[in-house]
Amino acid sequence: MAEQFFPVPLRRIVVDTVPNFDLFIRQKDRYVLYRKANIKFERTFLNNLIENKIESLYVSKADLKLYEKYREDIRVEQERTAKSKGFSGIFIDPGEITRYHEILDNYHVVDRHLFEPGQSLTFPVFYHENNDIYLAEDFEGRPEGPWELTLESFSKDLELLIRNEDKPAYRMFVQGLMTDLKAGPVEHQATALREMSKMVVKDVLDDPRSGESIKSANTSVQGLVEFIMENDASFYSLMKISGHDYYTYVHSMNVCTFCIGLGTAIGLPKSPDLELLGLGAMLHDVGKSLVDPLLINKPGRLTDEEFQKMKDHVLLGVNILKENHELPDRVYEPVAQHHEKMTGIGYPYGLKDDQITQFGRISSIVDIYDALTTERSYKKALSPFEALSFLSKTQKDYDNNLLTQFILMLGKQIEQKAKTY
Numbered sequence: 001m002a003e004q005f006f007p008v009p010l011r012r013i014v015v016d017t018v019p020n021f022d023l024f025i026r027q028k029d030r031y032v033l034y035r036k037a038n039i040k041f042e043r044t045f046l047n048n049l050i051e052n053k054i055e056s057l058y059v060s061k062a063d064l065k066l067y068e069k070y071r072e073d074i075r076v077e078q079e080r081t082a083k084s085k086g087f088s089g090i091f092i093d094p095g096e097i098t099r100y101h102e103i104l105d106n107y108h109v110v111d112r113h114l115f116e117p118g119q120s121l122t123f124p125v126f127y128h129e130n131n132d133i134y135l136a137e138d139f140e141g142r143p144e145g146p147w148e149l150t151l152e153s154f155s156k157d158l159e160l161l162i163r164n165e166d167k168p169a170y171r172m173f174v175q176g177l178m179t180d181l182k183a184g185p186v187e188h189q190a191t192a193l194r195e196m197s198k199m200v201v202k203d204v205l206d207d208p209r210s211g212e213s214i215k216s217a218n219t220s221v222q223g224l225v226e227f228i229m230e231n232d233a234s235f236y237s238l239m240k241i242s243g244h245d246y247y248t249y250v251h252s253m254n255v256c257t258f259c260i261g262l263g264t265a266i267g268l269p270k271s272p273d274l275e276l277l278g279l280g281a282m283l284h285d286v287g288k289s290l291v292d293p294l295l296i297n298k299p300g301r302l303t304d305e306e307f308q309k310m311k312d313h314v315l316l317g318v319n320i321l322k323e324n325h326e327l328p329d330r331v332y333e334p335v336a337q338h339h340e341k342m343t344g345i346g347y348p349y350g351l352k353d354d355q356i357t358q359f360g361r362i363s364s365i366v367d368i369y370d371a372l373t374t375e376r377s378y379k380k381a382l383s384p385f386e387a388l389s390f391l392s393k394t395q396k397d398y399d400n401n402l403l404t405q406f407i408l409m410l411g412k413q414i415e416q417k418a419k420t421y
C-alpha cells in the first residue's frame with residue numbers, strides 16, 4: 001500500500017490554485033481522501049491542515065505526471081510575474097531559497113553507512129530531496145521512539161538528515177557504535193570517526209570564538225591523524241563518500257581528511273606537521289561563518305560584487321581565529337592561503353610560487369578538488385576523473401609535485417572504494 005502514494009509537502013500546494021489530482025491524508029498506515037481533484041485549494045484548507053499539524057499531503061503515484069505539470073505551471077507563472085516586475089536572469093523562487101536556508105539552519109547531514117536493519121534509534125531520520133524534507137518511512141505515523149530500522153529504510157540514495165535538536169542523541173548513537181566497532185571493520189570505524197569529527201567542525205563554524213570548540217577540533221584532528229597512520233591504506237574510507245554534500249562543515253571535514261591523506265602520502269611527520277595541517281584544513285573556511293549566509297549557498301552564479309564579498313571569508317577567518325585563540329603559526333597557512341594560486345592569480349594576496357607555503361599549496365589543491373566534486377543546487381558534481389582533468393588543465397596554478405601525488409592518492413582511493421561499497 002505504502003508505495004502507491006508519494007508525500008507532497010504542504011507548501012507545494014499553492015493557495016487559490018486548482019490541483020487536478022486527488023489529495024490524500026495519511027492516518028497511521030492508511031491513506032484517506034482529503035480533497036477530490038479540481039477543487040480550489042482555499043486558504044482555510046491550508047490553515048486547517050496547519051492547525052492539525054499536518055505537514056504533508058499525499059498524491060497517488062498514478063497522478064505523478066499531473067502533479068509535475070501542476071508544479072511546472074506554478075513555476076512558469078512565478079517566473080512570468082517576476083519578469084513582468086523587471087527581474088532578469090535565471091529565476092529562482094525566493095521561497096525556495098528561504099526553504100533551503102531553513103534546512104541548513106535546522107538539520108544536520110548524517111552518513112547512511114552507519115545505519116543497519118534491526119538497529120533501534122532514539123531519533124528520527126529524514127530525507128532531503130528537491131529542497132524538501134521527508135520523514136523516512138520507518139518513522140512515519142509513529143511520533144514516539146525508539147524506532148526499529150527495517151531493511152527498506154534509507155534504500156533510496158538520498159541525503160539523510162537529523163534535526164539539530166536530535167544531535168545529542170545522534171552523538172550518543174555514534175559513540176556507542178565507536179565502542180562496539182573497536183574490533184569491527186575499519187570502514188565502519190572510519191565512518192563513525194568521520195561523523196563525530198563532522199559534528200565538531202559544525203560546532204566550530206557555529207561559534208568560531210569558542211575555545212571549547214577549537215579544543216575539540218584539535219582532539220578530533222589528532223584522532224583522525226592517528227587513525228590514518230594506524231590504518232595504512234584503509235584511511236581512504238575516511239574520505240568522502242557521497243557527492244551531494246554542499247555544507248561548509250562537510251566540505252571542511254573533506255578538506256581536512258584529504259589534506260592529512262596527502263600530507264601522509266608525501267611523508268610529513270605526524271607530529272607536529274600532520275596535526276597542524278589537519279587543524280588548519282579543518283578551520284580553513286571558518287570565515288564563511290561571518291559572510292552573509294545567503295551568499296555562501298546562493299543557487300546560481302555570484303555577481304562580481306557578491307564574489308568580492310565572498311572572498312572576504314579568507315581574512316575574516318584568519319582574524320577571528322587570531323583574535324580569539326593562540327594557535328601555532330602554521331595552522332593559519334591553510335586558512336590564509338587556500339585560494340592562492342602558484343601563478344599569482346589567487347586571493348587575497350595574489351601570492352606566487354615560493355611565497356605560498358607547503359600547507360597553503362596542499363590545501364589549495366584539496367579545496368578546489370572537493371568544490372568541483374560536490375553537487376550544488378545549480379550544478380552537478382564532477383566525477384573524480386572529470387575533476388582531475390579540470391585540475392590538469394589549470395595545473396600551472398598548483399604545485400606540480402603535490403598534484404601528481406594527489407592524483408596517485410585518489411587513484412588508490414577509487415580502487416579501495418570499489419572493494420568496500
Ligand SMILES: [Fe+2]
Nearest residue numbers: 284285338339
Ligand atoms: Fe575558502
Ligand SMILES: [Fe+2]
Nearest residue numbers: 251284285367
Ligand atoms: Fe574551502
